[in-house]
Amino acid sequence: MTLVETQRFVPPGLDHPAEPLKALRFLRTLVRNPLETWPEALFHERLQWLGFAGRPLLFVMDPAMVEEVLVSKAEVFPKAPIVQRAIGAAVGNKSIFTAEGADWRWQRRASSPPFRHGTILGFVPAMAQAAEAAAERLRGVPAGETVDISEAMMATTFDVIVETMLSGRGSFDTERFGAQISHYFETVGWIAAITVLRLPTWMPYPGKRRARAGNRFLKAEMTRVIAERRASPGTTPDLLDFLIAAADPETGRAMTDLELADNLLTFVVAGHETTALALTWALWLTANAPEVEGRVLEEIAAVAGEATIDASHVDRLAYTKQVIQEAMRLFPPAPLIPRIAAEDVTVGGETVAARTPVYVPVYAIHRHRLIWDDPESFDPDRFSPERSKGRHRGAYLPFGAGPRICIGASFAQVEAVVIFATLMRALRFMPVPGHRPKPNTRLTLRPDGGMPMRVARR
Numbered sequence: 001m002t003l004v005e006t007q008r009f010v011p012p013g014l015d016h017p018a019e020p021l022k023a024l025r026f027l028r029t030l031v032r033n034p035l036e037t038w039p040e041a042l043f044h045e046r047l048q049w050l051g052f053a054g055r056p057l058l059f060v061m062d063p064a065m066v067e068e069v070l071v072s073k074a075e076v077f078p079k080a081p082i083v084q085r086a087i088g089a090a091v092g093n094k095s096i097f098t099a100e101g102a103d104w105r106w107q108r109r110a111s112s113p114p115f116r117h118g119t120i121l122g123f124v125p126a127m128a129q130a131a132e133a134a135a136e137r138l139r140g141v142p143a144g145e146t147v148d149i150s151e152a153m154m155a156t157t158f159d160v161i162v163e164t165m166l167s168g169r170g171s172f173d174t175e176r177f178g179a180q181i182s183h184y185f186e187t188v189g190w191i192a193a194i195t196v197l198r199l200p201t202w203m204p205y206p207g208k209r210r211a212r213a214g215n216r217f218l219k220a221e222m223t224r225v226i227a228e229r230r231a232s233p234g235t236t237p238d239l240l241d242f243l244i245a246a247a248d249p250e251t252g253r254a255m256t257d258l259e260l261a262d263n264l265l266t267f268v269v270a271g272h273e274t275t276a277l278a279l280t281w282a283l284w285l286t287a288n289a290p291e292v293e294g295r296v297l298e299e300i301a302a303v304a305g306e307a308t309i310d311a312s313h314v315d316r317l318a319y320t321k322q323v324i325q326e327a328m329r330l331f332p333p334a335p336l337i338p339r340i341a342a343e344d345v346t347v348g349g350e351t352v353a354a355r356t357p358v359y360v361p362v363y364a365i366h367r368h369r370l371i372w373d374d375p376e377s378f379d380p381d382r383f384s385p386e387r388s389k390g391r392h393r394g395a396y397l398p399f400g401a402g403p404r405i406c407i408g409a410s411f412a413q414v415e416a417v418v419i420f421a422t423l424m425r426a427l428r429f430m431p432v433p434g435h436r437p438k439p440n441t442r443l444t445l446r447p448d449g450g451m452p453m454r455v456a457r458r
């Protein structure tokens with residue numbers, strides 16, 4: 001091992017079981033943290049069959065097989081029922097995230113204008129402004145006190161989504177909004193357990209009533225914003241205007257207000273929560289890696305000096321982007337992509353029967369021993385152009401792949417670079433000694449109990 005290698009930060013990992021967990025232990029762990037049910041084999045095998053209650057489930061880790069499932073045979077692999085159960089319950093089964101086939105295609109097309117490259121670059125001033133406001137709030141934290149960085153990042157990316165996708169029109173109680181999303185996400189382990197056991201959706205479970213109430217609140221907020229928009233349309237169309245104007249090419253019909261609310265909620269939640277988590281993990285990893293921090297600061301100084309980060313800086317903040325990419329490798333905000341075989345099919349020569357769930361465990365693929373050197377260590381140079389050359393597209397999937405790839409991938413990457421660079425230049429982020437953040441899958445990969453850190457002015 002070289003000297004440089006020994007100095008790399010290795011974040012504490014989870015203990016994965018050597019053998020698949022059985023029965024009650026599996027269910028108890030699934031409810032607590034689905035990630036901890038993943039056996040060790042997921043981190044070194046090409047594929048892994050698991051089964052529960054006599055029903056097989058296939059995990060695919062081999063990048064070529066992943067590519068078959070998500071890209072070349074995508075039409076045979078729709079989203080798995082767990083997606084409908086966990087996300088459909090909140091945003092309906094016909095919104096852009098949950099719909100399939102023609103139902104999905106027109107919604108995707110209708111939503112795409114705000115995500116074009118030029119439009120995204122036009123959003124950079126709003127992103128920089130939200131980042132500077134966040135830096136100002138964090139400057140107010142008394143010296144020596146800890147602050148939950150994941151909460152601070154959620155508030156920041158929420159501001160960005162409202163400013164950009166809703167043209168700043170929609171006054172939300174950000175704190176209440178975030179709390180209701182958390183209540184909903186906290187029940188995801190139970191939803192997974194109920195799905196595995198094939199129990200009916202009406203089954204009661206802890207937190208269900210609170211989650212449902214939270215969901216009603218979120219939908220009502222979206223309905224209010226839609227009504228306000230209908231009453232006074234804007235001059236420059238934003239995402240909501242595009243959704244309102246969209247028509248199904250087959251039937252010519254527009255979205256009902258309920259469908260609009262489902263889609264808007266999808267965009268507001270998917271569009272801020274994941275980016276906030278990428279930033280949270282990136283700030284914490286960098287705080288533990290002084291050499292990385294030094295290089296980021298040098299790059300920002302060379303590219304932007306003291307100027308507000310603008311669109312012309314974004315592409316030149318190349319190392320800063322690599323830090324975000326590496327943070328999303330170790331802690332992918334969306335750690336699992338669940339699919340189901342719609343018919344009998346082969347994947348990598350493996351026969352998969354119709355109705356078999358086929359899962360792409362992004363978190364395990366990103367730490368897979370056959371894919372990455374020293375997979376547990378934080379090393380942003382993995383994403384340098386030289387070392388990225390020849391990497392299989394199924395090996396790195398923070399945004400998924402194929403037709404259902406994240407519509408907001410470019411938006412999120414630009415936003416993360418702008419916010420990260422602005423914050424790093426303004427403040428020093430420090431880990432709380434002895435605190436070991438534990439990743440927990442609640443749909444997204446959140447640090448259990450938040451991410452307490454210390455901050456100081458630079």
Ligand code: HEM
Nearest residue numbers: 097270271274275278333334398399400404406407408412
């Ligand atoms: C770091 C940030 C983000 C990550 C890691 C992320 C991750 C993902 C992943 C993995 C998928 C694919 C799911 C699947 O195939 O089952 C997805 C889909 C989606 N994402 Fe993102 N996302 C991020 C940011 C955003 C943003 C900023 C927006 C919108 C403003 C957004 C909106 C969506 C939507 C609407 C879909 C569904 C697309 C479709 O099915 O056509 N995401 N995201």
